[in-house]
Amino acid sequence: MVNSGHEVTLVTRDLNGTSALFPPHTVRCLPAPIQMPAGHRSIPNPVTLAQLAWNLVFHNEDQSADSIRSWRDIFRLVEPDLLIADFGLMSLAVAKSLGVPSVRIGNGYLCPPSGDSPALFDLFLEEQLDKEALDDIEKASRCIISAIGKALCKVGLKRQPSWRDLLLPVERTVLITIPALDPYQNQRENDATYLGFWDRCGGRDAVWSGTAEIKAFAYLKPFAGLKSLLTELTSCNVATALVIDGDANLEPSIQTTHPIQLQDGMVDISTLTKECRFAICNGNHGTVCRLLTAGIPILSAPLFLEHRITSAAVHRYGCGLSIRPNTPGNYYAAVSRICSDEKYRANANQFASENRHYGEGAYERAIAQLETFLGHQSGDAFH
16 A cells, blocks of 8 residues: 555554564554453453454443554544555544544454344354353443443434444455355355455475375464374375464474474475465465365364354365364364365366456455555545
């Protein structure tokens, strides 16, 4: 956007880390007004946007009012022509109250379609929620709406009367995903655009050790069954190029096991196509997009609800299998099956042929969408 002549201010909760990404005097970075009071009790494993908002303390009228004031001050400082936000509930609500056009950008999971419900995620869960759980969700929803509405009035801004106005105050939704991996694909109206996924990630070539015929790539966060999974890969004589997202504290015996090769940095997924039989990940969206559009089947170990939703899509298209991260007894069968059954590779290749184009030019399409939305001609800058 800067290279296209626009003035960009980035509001981020990781101010130091984000500022270091940009050359001096290119992107102004401001701290996001995030307030997490001591003793706040979050809802574990939230299944609705209302519960996510509860975990951000938006059920507290005073906390919401403080957040609204902070966002109002940021808007007064920046005087933006356009707000681009991902999940930002409060920034979007304040933008609407101030008359600032806004675009929501995200991978689909946190960009719900139009509607008046707080976007129940239980539609994608294996188990159904009981009446007590549903009543608790509805209570949380009413509490959030009431608190934010009163907070907006307290600060002197227009009150948001419903979830539709609070969660969907945007003029346009821009989706960084593939339609096949959007959980709301069949519920979208014409207010959403699919850009594909970010395609400039880089990384090094994968390095495998040993002479095993089957080679796999693994990109995993630490979880309780990780060592057992690596052990089963070794038992199946799978040479694995392993990237750990975080400190896994692997035992020296695991680190030095012949078929397991820890990678020195990130791996360029586009280079895996010739040697890699399958990949293992937690079901994170960006990694799944890149793997499937490279024609690589996936064995997923989902840790969070978003992982489970994405992994379910992989299974639905016949492009891989899922394992429960904390049930090691089932690992061997899953590894053996994805190693031996060629249908997963065939289905992944078919998926790639139908969706590979979504991995090209997403940045350029994003800029074009934003400029078209604002009615700007090429060369006209916006803030």
